[in-house]
Amino acid sequence: MSSSVKFAIIGCGRISSRHIDALGKTPNASLVALCDMNAERLAEREAPESVERYTNYHTMLQSRPDIDVVSVLTPSGMHVEHALDVVQTYKRNVAIEKPLAMTPAQGKKLGDEAARNGVQVFPIYQNRFNRAVQFAKDQLSGDGELGPVRVGTVRLRWCRPQRYYDLSPWRGTFSMDGGALTNQGIHYVDLLRYLCGDIKRVNSKMATLGADIEVEDTVVATIEFESGALGTLEVLTSARPDDFEASVSCVAEKGLIQIGGVATNTLEIFSPDNSVCAEHSEEFPTVYGFGHDVVMAGIADAVLGKGAPPTSLEDGLKTISLLHAIYRSDEVGDWVDLADNPTSERLGRPDDSLANLYRTPPEKN
Numbered sequence: 189m190s191s192s193v194k195f196a197i198i199g200c201g202r203i204s205s206r207h208i209d210a211l212g213k214t215p216n217a218s219l220v221a222l223c224d225m226n227a228e229r230l231a232e233r234e235a236p237e238s239v240e241r242y243t244n245y246h247t248m249l250q251s252r253p254d255i256d257v258v259s260v261l262t263p264s265g266m267h268v269e270h271a272l273d274v275v276q277t278y279k280r281n282v283a284i285e286k287p288l289a290m291t292p293a294q295g296k297k298l299g300d301e302a303a304r305n306g307v308q309v310f311p312i313y314q315n316r317f318n319r320a321v322q323f324a325k326d327q328l329s330g331d332g333e334l335g336p337v338r339v340g341t342v343r344l345r346w347c348r349p350q351r352y353y354d355l356s357p358w359r360g361t362f363s364m365d366g367g368a369l370t371n372q373g374i375h376y377v378d379l380l381r382y383l384c385g386d387i388k389r390v391n392s393k394m395a396t397l398g399a400d401i402e403v404e405d406t407v408v409a410t411i412e413f414e415s416g417a418l419g420t421l422e423v424l425t426s427a428r429p430d431d432f433e434a435s436v437s438c439v440a441e442k443g444l445i446q447i448g449g450v451a452t453n454t455l456e457i458f459s460p461d462n463s464v465c466a467e468h469s470e471e472f473p474t475v476y477g478f479g480h481d482v483v484m485a486g487i488a489d490a491v492l493g494k495g496a497p498p499t500s501l502e503d504g505l506k507t508i509s510l511l512h513a514i515y516r517s518d519e520v521g522d523w524v525d526l527a528d529n530p531t532s533e534r535l536g537r538p539d540d541s542l543a544n545l546y547r548t549p550p551e552k553n
């Protein structure tokens with residue numbers, strides 16, 4: 189392999205421009221090909237002239253054996269199916285947008301197949317790498333100023349009206365998307381785990397209050413961490429008329445830390461010394477932030493054997509398991525223990541009529 193890792197992208201929708209931009213800034217990576225089954229969308233997506241364009245990912249991977257990593261940016265419910273093709277048939281590494289998989293079992297299968305074929309799976313949780321989040325991680329760790337967490341809190345109060353869910357058939361469905369918790373809340377649920385530690389059990393209640401969709405747009409939950417700390421979670425896209433808040437906060441033994449902003453980019457409170465907040469904050473133009481820059485560089489290094497992946501598959505999958513525990517608790521109306529490997533009966537349920545919209549068979553010669 190050359191010293192520059194070659195990336196291709198499947199899915200040229202809303203998040204793809206952030207990937208293209210991040211790869212353009214990564215010294216040891218280059219984007220060589222784009223694929224979207226929608227030819228118009230493929231043509232519209234801006235990318236350097238040298239980048240080849242395909243409407244069929246089989247054709248792309250057959251034509252370009254030099255592609256090292258395929259980034260899967262397709263509808264959430266198709267991530268594992270598309271990634272399995274990449275891993276099993278073409279034996280390439282895959283980077284996968286959130287959610288990595290719709291169910292823990294799907295994610296495990298992908299991990300097993302990747303290992304069997306000698307390639308890696310890279311989950312993308314870009315907000316972990318924001319300046320404020322890294323500062324919080326350090327301050328909550330052994331040498332940090334805050335000490336152990338006592339209460340961890342997530343509050344996401346966003347507005348996603350009906351027209352958002354109407355953008356594409358996959359949105360707002362249990363098989364392809366999940367609701368406020370899986371689509372928007374996942375970054376915050378992941379950060380709660382990342383900052384406060386693994387979770388022992390959860391008790392949740394969900395509702396659909398602001399749009400005509402089958403999934404939840406409103407979730408509240410109580411959390412008990414393995415450490416004995418407690419937590420609360422309020423995740424909703426039913427706020428109107430605007431996005432109001434998106435924050436993660438931790439009350440720890442020696443103080444409080446709170447991160448907010450459009451995408452956990454602003455250190456809002458650091459009670460030992462609030463004067464450091466500005467230097468640990470960043471300006472983000474959109475909710476996608478700049479974390480993909482760090483993630484792409486980390487993936488390239490991991491492929492070159494120069495470091496651990498930005499987020500391991502096992503770690504990424506724990507967040508999917510936590511999502512399932514929160515859905516399952518709502519389904520059974522009781523506390524749910526993560527040690528029992530709870531699986532929601534709704535999130536990730538198969539729906540071939542939707543999946544068929546996004547399936548790509550190999551082209552006939």
Ligand SMILES: NC(=O)c1ccc[n+]([C@@H]2O[C@H](COP(=O)([O-])OP(=O)(O)OC[C@H]3O[C@@H](n4cnc5c(N)ncnc54)[C@H](O)[C@@H]3O)[C@@H](O)[C@H]2O)c1
Pocket residue numbers: 198199200201202203204223224225226229243245261262263264265266285286287312314356371475476545546547548
């Ligand atoms: N990390 C983040 O902050 C973040 C932000 C937005 C979206 N996402 C995730 O990225 C994924 C895509 O989201 P989006 O908003 O860009 O969606 P989108 O609907 O705008 O784009 C999806 C694209 O995938 C294409 N596609 C579907 N099946 C295909 C196939 N078989 N071959 C080629 N192309 C195919 C579609 O034509 C479409 O252009 C979702 O899973 C979403 O959760 C992550």
